[in-house]
Amino acid sequence: MAIELKMPALSPTMEEGTLAKWLKQEGDTIEPGDIIAEIETDKATMEFESIDEGTLSKILIEEGAENVAVGTVIAMVLGEGEEASDASPTQSDSPSAEPEAQKPGEGKDEGRNEPGGISAPEKPRGEPKSDPDIPEGTSYTSLSVREALRDGMAEEMRRDERVFVMGEEVAEYQGAYKVTQGLLDEFGAKRVIDTPITEYGFAGIGTGAAMGGLRPIVEFMTFNFAMQAIDHIINSAAKTNYMSGGQMRCPVVFRGPNGAASRVGAQHSQNYGPWYASVPGLVVIAPYDASDAKGLMKAAIRTEDPVVFLENELVYGRSFDVPDVEDHVLPIGKARIMKEGSDVTIVSYSIGVGFALEAAEKLANEGIDAEVIDLRTLRPLDTQTILESLAKTNRLVIAEEGWPVCSIASEVIAVCMEQGFDHLDAPVLRVCNEDVPLPYAANLEKLALIDAPRIVEAVKKVCYAD
Amino acid sequence: MAQSPSKSAKSRKSSKTKDAAGSDEFALHSLQEAHEASPRYDASPEEMLQFYEQMLLIRRFEEKAGQLYGLGLIGGFCHLYIGQEAVAIGLQSALDNDRDSVITGYRDHGHMLAYGIDPNVIMAELTGRQAGISRGKGGSMHMFSTEHKFYGGHGIVGAQVSLGGGLALSHKYNEDGGLCLAYFGDGAANQGQVYETFNMASLWQLPIVFVIENNQYAMGTAVSRSSAETEFHRRGTAFRIPGMDVNGMDVLEVRNAAEIAFKHVRENGGPVLIECNTYRYRGHSMSDPAKYRSREEVKEKRDHHDPIEGLKKTLIEAGKSEEDLKAIDKAIRSRVSEAADFAESSPEPEARELYTDVLVETY
Numbered sequence: 001m002a003i004e005l006k007m008p009a010l011s012p013t014m015e016e017g018t019l020a021k022w023l024k025q026e027g028d029t030i031e032p033g034d035i036i037a038e039i040e041t042d043k044a045t046m047e048f049e050s051i052d053e054g055t056l057s058k059i060l061i062e063e064g065a066e067n068v069a070v071g072t073v074i075a076m077v078l079g080e081g082e083e084a085s086d087a088s089p090t091q092s093d094s095p096s097a098e099p100e101a102q103k104p105g106e107g108k109d110e111g112r113n114e115p116g117g118i119s120a121p122e123k124p125r126g127e128p129k130s131d132p133d134i135p136e137g138t139s140y141t142s143l144s145v146r147e148a149l150r151d152g153m154a155e156e157m158r159r160d161e162r163v164f165v166m167g168e169e170v171a172e173y174q175g176a177y178k179v180t181q182g183l184l185d186e187f188g189a190k191r192v193i194d195t196p197i198t199e200y201g202f203a204g205i206g207t208g209a210a211m212g213g214l215r216p217i218v219e220f221m222t223f224n225f226a227m228q229a230i231d232h233i234i235n236s237a238a239k240t241n242y243m244s245g246g247q248m249r250c251p252v253v254f255r256g257p258n259g260a261a262s263r264v265g266a267q268h269s270q271n272y273g274p275w276y277a278s279v280p281g282l283v284v285i286a287p288y289d290a291s292d293a294k295g296l297m298k299a300a301i302r303t304e305d306p307v308v309f310l311e312n313e314l315v316y317g318r319s320f321d322v323p324d325v326e327d328h329v330l331p332i333g334k335a336r337i338m339k340e341g342s343d344v345t346i347v348s349y350s351i352g353v354g355f356a357l358e359a360a361e362k363l364a365n366e367g368i369d370a371e372v373i374d375l376r377t378l379r380p381l382d383t384q385t386i387l388e389s390l391a392k393t394n395r396l397v398i399a400e401e402g403w404p405v406c407s408i409a410s411e412v413i414a415v416c417m418e419q420g421f422d423h424l425d426a427p428v429l430r431v432c433n434e435d436v437p438l439p440y441a442a443n444l445e446k447l448a449l450i451d452a453p454r455i456v457e458a459v460k461k462v463c464y465a466d
Numbered sequence: 467m468a469q470s471p472s473k474s475a476k477s478r479k480s481s482k483t484k485d486a487a488g489s490d491e492f493a494l495h496s497l498q499e500a501h502e503a504s505p506r507y508d509a510s511p512e513e514m515l516q517f518y519e520q521m522l523l524i525r526r527f528e529e530k531a532g533q534l535y536g537l538g539l540i541g542g543f544c545h546l547y548i549g550q551e552a553v554a555i556g557l558q559s560a561l562d563n564d565r566d567s568v569i570t571g572y573r574d575h576g577h578m579l580a581y582g583i584d585p586n587v588i589m590a591e592l593t594g595r596q597a598g599i600s601r602g603k604g605g606s607m608h609m610f611s612t613e614h615k616f617y618g619g620h621g622i623v624g625a626q627v628s629l630g631g632g633l634a635l636s637h638k639y640n641e642d643g644g645l646c647l648a649y650f651g652d653g654a655a656n657q658g659q660v661y662e663t664f665n666m667a668s669l670w671q672l673p674i675v676f677v678i679e680n681n682q683y684a685m686g687t688a689v690s691r692s693s694a695e696t697e698f699h700r701r702g703t704a705f706r707i708p709g710m711d712v713n714g715m716d717v718l719e720v721r722n723a724a725e726i727a728f729k730h731v732r733e734n735g736g737p738v739l740i741e742c743n744t745y746r747y748r749g750h751s752m753s754d755p756a757k758y759r760s761r762e763e764v765k766e767k768r769d770h771h772d773p774i775e776g777l778k779k780t781l782i783e784a785g786k787s788e789e790d791l792k793a794i795d796k797a798i799r800s801r802v803s804e805a806a807d808f809a810e811s812s813p814e815p816e817a818r819e820l821y822t823d824v825l826v827e828t829y
Contacts, residue, residue: 008536011753032529033747033768035761044755049748051529071537121817126828164639190639196669201628201662208632211617212567214639216632235622236629243608245601246823248617280824304826333829380829 003052003077007061008039009070010046017041018066019074028056030077037063037074054079126380129331131295140321148290148322149179149255149311152297153217155327157187160215163301166193166206167219167256176221177257177316203229203254207236207306210252215301220256223272223310230275237306238281253300255309258286259351259401260449262314266437271402273349276308277378277411283332284379286310288353290320292376295330303332310378312351312401335382337389341371344395344459347386347412349375352399352450359399359455368463378408386412387420394425395462399455404432426462431455497708497738498699500726505713507556507721514781517559517717519794521551521774524576526795526802527585528748531575531592531606535752539810540592543621544606547576549747552773553679554580556720557647557740560728565644567615567637569630571651572607573679574619581614585801589809597812601819615644624650624657627676631663634674638735645673645731653684655698664705664737671735675727676702678739679714681746686758699741707739714742715771718780745771 010017020038024030030050037048054077061074068074143151157163164187169176171184171194184192195202199220206218220226226233233254240248260269276284283305287293293311300307322328338353339360348356353374360370371389375382390396396416398409409430416428434448460466509517528546535544547554550573558568558580570577578588583599591598592606599609607621617633620626630648637644654660655678667674678698682689689696699709708730712723720742727738745767749756756764778791 006537008533009538010755044753045757046749046755047761049532051526051533120820123821129829193670196662196665198659198662198665200659201631201666204625204628204659205632205635205663205666208569208617208629209635209639210632211629212633212636214636231622231625232628236620236625240608240610240618241826242823243600243604244610244612244618244823245599245603246826247600247612248610249826283825283829331829377829 002057003054003079004073005036005075005077007068007070007072007074008046008048010039010041010044014041014070016067016069019061019063019068020045022059022063024056026056026059030054030056050077052077052079126333129334131330131334131336134323134325139324141324142319143290143294143322144317144319145290145293145311146177146179146181146316148294148320149297150181150183152294153180153301154183154186156298156301157183157191160301162213163215163217164191164193165217165219166195166202168195168197168221170194170219175219177313179311179316180219199225199228200232203232204236206254207232207250207252210237210250210306211240211248215251217253217255217301220254222261222268222313223256223258224268224270226254226256226272233276233282233306233308234279238279241305242281249304250306251304253297253307253309255297255300256311257313257316258310259312260314260433260438260445263440263442263445265440269438271350271400271433272308273310273378273400273402274407274411276310277381277408279379281306282379283307283377284310285332285377286350287376288315288350288374290318291322291328292330292336292374294322295328296332296376298327298329299332302329310350315351315354318354330376333377333380333382335385336374336376337371337385338374339370339372341369341393343369343393344397344463345371345373345386345389345393346397346399346455346459347373347375348399349378349408350401352401355401355450355452355455356399358452359459362452362456363459366465368459368465370459375408381411381415383415383419386415387423390416390420391423394423396424396428397431397455397458397462398428399431399450400433401450402433403435404430405435407432426464429458429462431458494703494706494708497726497730498710501710501712501723505722506716506718507725509718509721511784513559514777514784515786517555517721518774518777518781518791519798520555520559520580521717521777522795522798523585523801524551524554524579525774526798527579527589527805528575530802530806531589532748532752534589534593534806534809540606540752541594542605543572544592544752545573545750546746546748546752547573549767549772550679550681550714550744551576552717552720553677553714553742553744556714556717557677557724560721560724561647562644563614565637565642566647567617567633567644568647568649569617569626569633570619570649571623571626571654572619572621573651574607574609577649578609578611578616581611581616583611583614583616585805586808589805590812593809593812594814595809595812596815596819597808601823602815603819603823624654624659626650627654627657627660628663630674630676631667631672634667634672634737635670637673638670643732645675645728647675647677649677649679651684652678652680652682652689652693652698653687655701656684656693661705664702664707664739667737668702668705668707672737673731673735674737675724675731676707676737676739678741679744680741681744683746683750683758685750686754686756688758697741699739702737702739707737710738710740712740712742714744715767715773715776717773717777
């Protein structure tokens with residue numbers, strides 16, 4: 001049967017073009033790879049290459065013709081031993097005919113046209129899980145956040161041979177912030193791996209190892225340095241499961257201190273929570289106390305999804321009670337009510353929770369009963385707990401140690417507006433760091449960062465208590 | 467990993483005598499010398515025929531993909547492998563598929579076909595259909611087959627090199643005897659993370675074969691305009707990685723290099739760097755009119771260095787008839803047409819697929 005040559009597209013957006021020149025004439029023999037014609041658009045010229053073998057039997061569009069629609073039959077080719085009478089276009093007799101395209105239901109580059117217009121399906125939601133009950137009579141041990149994180153990792157390394165830690169100074173130095181203290185002694189150099197100072201490379205190696213079936217914990221000395229590696233966190237780890245149609249898992253944990261430390265200047269002081277929390281395909285966890293740090297670290301290591309686990313240097317040394325239960329694993333995606341209250345809700349996460357609790361105490365002395373929520377997980381965000389609290393208190397302040405613009409704070413405000421509008425008795429206010437690179441000078445640094453008095457002030461505003 | 471011989475950079479440096487330096491030099495060149503001594507793999511007639519069929523399948527598949535792109539059935543970016551077929555077939559035919567893994571960049575159709583993955587599901591991915599190997603959610607640059615230990619299909623230039631380092635780490639960690647074959651182009655060879663990975667792969671003695679598919683152009687920039695060292699096989703020397711310089715237009719030479727490199731990695735651990743000199747006939751992607759090179763240059767490569775025509779000559783010299791080869795071509799054309807029909811007629815993904823596979827677990 002004769003072969004139809006159709007007007008090709010040079011790019012996904014090209015709809016028509018000029019048939020600039022025929023390089024083969026009727027009657028010429030053509031072979032795969034021969035350039036038959038030149039096609040032009042306003043952007044480029046392309047050579048039209050044959051993939052067929054035969055004789056160019058008929059040219060249907062003369063050279064120089066403009067506005068030739070993509071898909072138009074421009075010439076016919078006869079295969080070996082075929083007669084010229086076979087060489088007439090089968091369907092699109094007219095060169096301007098619509099390209100043979102619209103099979104019912106299947107669009108070409110534009111996608112399928114659903115009857116009644118295209119609408120996105122409802123986004124599925126998981127059932128919110130609660131923290132496991134702690135049996136009555138359970139004892140508690142006071143642990144620093146640093147120790148709790150280490151214990152969480154060590155327990156999971158004992159439980160699962162595939163879990164290993166890699167990063168700068170994690171092994172022989174015992175961790176730049178001593179979070180991995182003792183792990184090398186217990187698990188050896190195969191499972192506690194010191195890396196060179198090459199974040200992009202070792203984040204890629206950790207991600208690849210997760211794709212290959214291991215359970216890497218990649219420590220960044222601080223998340224400031226993870227910007228060198230953010231391509232692997234987002235493009236390699238977060239997207240691959242989706243892009244592979246669910247074939248390629250990437251159960252990696254990227255962890256390290258995040259946010260402002262103390263007097264280390266602008267390049268070493270930044271909260272990346274909002275950056276990572278904006279990325280579908282990632283789980284983002286930012287715990288405050290030691291119990292949550294341990295329980296969520298264990299959950300992060302166990303989940304099949306890639307996790308960004310944001311710690312805080314200034315909180316590492318603080319001690320909290322951790323329940324002495326055999327396997328302390330907490331649910332990802334569930335906020336925690338740190339203190340119940342009825343007048344106003346203060347939402348925060350990470351180091352901000354400490355300021356929020358401090359503020360709540362001061363407010364209590366002034367007769368304002370604040371509820372304090374620790375988000376714990378930034379993605380997926382537990383909007384249900386926020387909205388239930390808002391429905392109860394009708395007023396909300398969000399405190400975030402980070403910049404205000406495009407922040408977790410702005411996200412929470414959007415959620416309250418969209419889904420909790422009827423419950424609001426006052427505008428939601430955010431208490432964030434000042435919108436400047438963090439300065440070095442002690443007084444300026446103090447001015448730039450959030451603290452409890454600023455939260456108190458905002459709460460009074462939404463309570464109209466001033 | 468860090469437990470490998472306790473040779474800190476310092477002690478290694480101070481203990482290096484002239485003799486030791488000499489043996490290092492030898493180690494860095496010995497693979498190339500072995501390859502040059504006898505550069506063509508001694509293939510059986512069956513193997514040769516198989517290479518021919520596989521390369522021809524890639525060629526015809528890619529030509530068809532180009533055609534479907536021209537008709538608007540394939541969207542976005544589409545990078546064809548035409549001209550480079552000998553590289554994927556020569557290397558992958560030497561793998562132990564029960565344990566070895568492969569990772570590559572966005573020019574990935576050929577590497578998948580080299581595994582014998584059904585052309586239907588590859589073509590259906592290109593057309594964005596539910597039956598595609600990534601359920602239509604990946605496209606040309608993002609295809610994977612964990613079943614075959616093929617780990618993609620990555621769209622960020624050079625990213626697959628460090629991911630490949632991670633796959634190699636998992637082979638070593640699991641002591642499964644496997645190696646990772648990590649492909650990248652001459653363009654990616656200038657990315658910083660490539661050298662970060664070279665360093666760690668050599669430091670930790672990871673079982674990985676880095677393959678630079680030097681097709682002479684990084685998009686539209688000729689290697690000589692983008693690379694200070696165009697002899698890419700030398701690029702591992704600073705990391706003590708032995709290099710090999712291979713004619714990537716001859717499947718038997720590529721296979722020969724693969725045998726030597728794989729044996730070295732399996733016996734000694736540690737990485738090898740292979741540069742395969744090849745040529746892509748088409749533009750960088752479908753929307754590249756390829757004006758940065760002359761028609762004569764492409765024609766010269768096609769007429770005198772084509773990997774398929776080259777092997778065809780060898781096959782005919784070995785007694786295969788033109789008719790036999792024509793019959794193979796015909797069968798492959800019909801197989802590719804079938805894949806195209808399948809890819810055109812399969813339905814697009816259901817709307818609910820929009821939200822599937824974002825995360826594995828529910829929270």
